[in-house]
Amino acid sequence: MQFNKVTENIIKQLEAILGKANVVVDEEKMEMYSRDETSDKLWEKMPEVVIKPENAQQIAEVVKLANRELIPITPRGGGSGLAAGAVPLHGGMVLSLEKMNKILEIDKENLFMVLEPGVTTGDVQKEAKELNLFYAGDPCSAESSFIGGNVATNAGGNKAIKYGVTGRHVYGLEVVMPDGEIVVYGGKNVKDVTFYDMVHLMVGSEGTLGIITKIWLKLMPLPQYVADLLVPFPDMQSAIKVVPKIMTAGIIPTAVEFMDSLSIKAAELYLNKKLPFSDAGAYIICEVDGNTELQIQEDYETIGKLCKENGALEVFVADNISTQDRIWKSRKAYAEALRMLSPVYCMEDIVVPIANIPAALDAIEKIAAKFDCKIPSAGHAGDGNIHATILREDRDEHAWHDLKDVVLAEIYDAVYALDGNLSGEHGIGAKRISAMYKHMTEGQKKVLRTVKEAFDPNNIMNPGKVVLLGTIAES
Template sequence: MQFNKVTDGIVQELKAILGEGNVLIEEEKLDMYSRDEVSDKLWEKMPEVVVKPENVEQVSEIVKLANRELLPITPRGGGTGLAAGAVPLSGGLVLSLEKMNKILEVDTENLFMVVEPGVTTGEVQKTAKAQGLLYAGDPCSADSSFIGGNVATNAGGNKAVKYGVTSRHIYGLEVVMPNGDIVTFGGKNVKDVTGYDFVHLMVGSEGTLGVVTKIWLKLMPLPKYVADLLVPFADMQSAIQVVPKIMTAGIIPTCLEFMDSLSIKAAEMYLNKKLPYSDAGAYIICEIDGTSETQVQDDYETIGKVCQDNGALEVFVADNMSTQERIWKSRKCYAEAIRMLSPVYCMEDVVVPVSNIPKALEAIERIAKKYECKIPSCGHAGDGNIHATVLREDRDDHEWHDLKDKVLEELYEEVYQLGGNLSGEHGIGAKRAGAMDKHMTEAQLNVLRSIKKALDPKGIMNPGKVLV
């Protein structure tokens, strides 16, 4: 697709819509919008202009202008993505939603929160908790990621094993379509099968079909009792093979995470704090919640026994907030900690059936040995989502790109042979679009292309993402 350039006249039109302070053209200000959290410079591109709307009407006017002038639009949230999904690879406009950051309503009677896309996930969680409620979406980047970005990628997170990914909590969306029309589907009705399920078509569409400007989030009562277990194992296979046993013990954990030895060491370095059994081969981290203290205690004792019967070195139980936070810091700092091992890396997001996690981790270890590289892994054991990160270390550019291409090609092949897929929660973005094109059937791709063509005939919405 050949797009037009942003002219001085277009910049003046944008300033008339938004005000001068909400239109950025200075190079030093544009730079921070040229990348997301992907560390490789291959996935960086400067926008021609950044616009910061403050309401849906302004978003609509921006999109109408871009549609008229054939300008590419890259919607952007907090910039915490890991798939180059918010990088303006075709130039044009970055539409930053950072100023649309209001919590519009907390409905404690119907258990809904209505928010704009620029609210951080952490703020949503805190606001719900202050009302004795739970918003169960819980990505590790909650303090910095925007809820709009969670919607765009259908983010998962730590609590997905029990409460599901973002799509389970989205009941309504207001969206500016690629022609500038403002549409709303869904809302506070718990059941709604009126027409096509537009809401869940938009969730996970990564800004390629429209701009989400308002979100109806489902809340639930806050669990009264929570306990966390930190369970070290001598090696990764012993740890991961206990996961199906936990999942079939008659208990649904809130969270069920794993970390390998490299991830544990990296977390220890990053936190500058000695972790329990930091020389272990792996951790399993498990959270249980419920309405009864007795029930929670019974559940963690059952899970603890399953772990001890299957090779656990120890079972640490944290049943107060302070100790729970210490346990979770080691897991939630994974992305930041990996940078201490290698500032440049390639973090993958593959997903396989839970029963095939041991085989997937064996394949990752085998690939790492074959190419003499390090691939620390951690992730969401309860739903089969593995974050395997290829480290560049001291390789030059040519060596690094050659290594990365070979490792990813083999990794994806192994994952698909195990019944898995490319991404569990980070999305496809630009980074994995070529791989998706290779591994999907032509019939599947034609369905997706037809949807894109129907809703965005000029191809202005986040071009180069998801579909190549």
């Protein structure tokens, strides 16, 4: 697909639609929009213009212009993604949703929040909590990620075991389609099978099928009691093997997370604080919640007993906000902590069936030994989602790319051999598209291409992400 450049005439038309203040062409100001949190410079590309619309009508006019002139649009939320999904690989426009940041309604009777995509996930959680309500989406990047980005990637998070990923809480969307038409799918009905489930086709589509401009999020009553457990184990395998036992013990925990020894040490260094049993081979972090203190106590005692019977060194229980925050700080600081070990790294997002996590981690450990590199792992043990991170350390750029390519190929092969997949919550973006296509069938590729071409025949919506079209090789 051949795209056109953004000309002075296009800039003038954008300024007429958005106002001059919302059209950025200064390179210094655009530089931050050339990347997301993916640390490798391979995934950086300068946009030709950054635009900051304030409403859906403005976006609709911009999309009509882009379609008419064949100019690519890269929608962008908070820029906290880890798959180069918001990087303008083909230049054109970056459409930042940062000014569409209003909570429009909190409907306590129907338990819904209606809001724009530029609200941070942390603010969604805080606003709900102030009304004794609960939004269960809880990515580690909650303070910086936008809810629109969470929806666009179907983000997971720490509470996904009990409450599901973002898509479970999305009941309605307003979307600017690739032809510029504004369409609403769903709303406040909790049951609706009137036609195709367009809401959940858009959820996780990473801006390739349209631009989300309004979201209907389902809330629930705030759990009255929460308890967290920090459980150190002597080694990774004994820690991870206890997870299926927890998951089949008649309890539905809110979270079951894990960290290996490298991750624990990195978090300790980053936080500049001694962690309990920081010499342990691994941590398991569990959370339970509910509406009676007795239920919570029974749940965490059951989990603690299972852990002790299966080799845990100790079981720390936190049942107040201060100590809970201390437990979660080490896990939520994982990505930032790794930057202290290696400013450039490749964080993966693989997912396998829960019972296959021990085999996946064993395979990763063997791959690290084979190529003499460090691959710390942490993640969401309760839903099989492993964040294995290849560290560049002191390798030069050429050696780094050679290493990364062969290590990733072996990790992905191992994951697919274990009935897994290459992304559980970060999305495909540009970073994983080639690997995804390698492991897809021709039938799967055809379906992806058919959907994309039906919605966006000119391929202006976030081209080069999730779906490959045009003359680019598809295998």
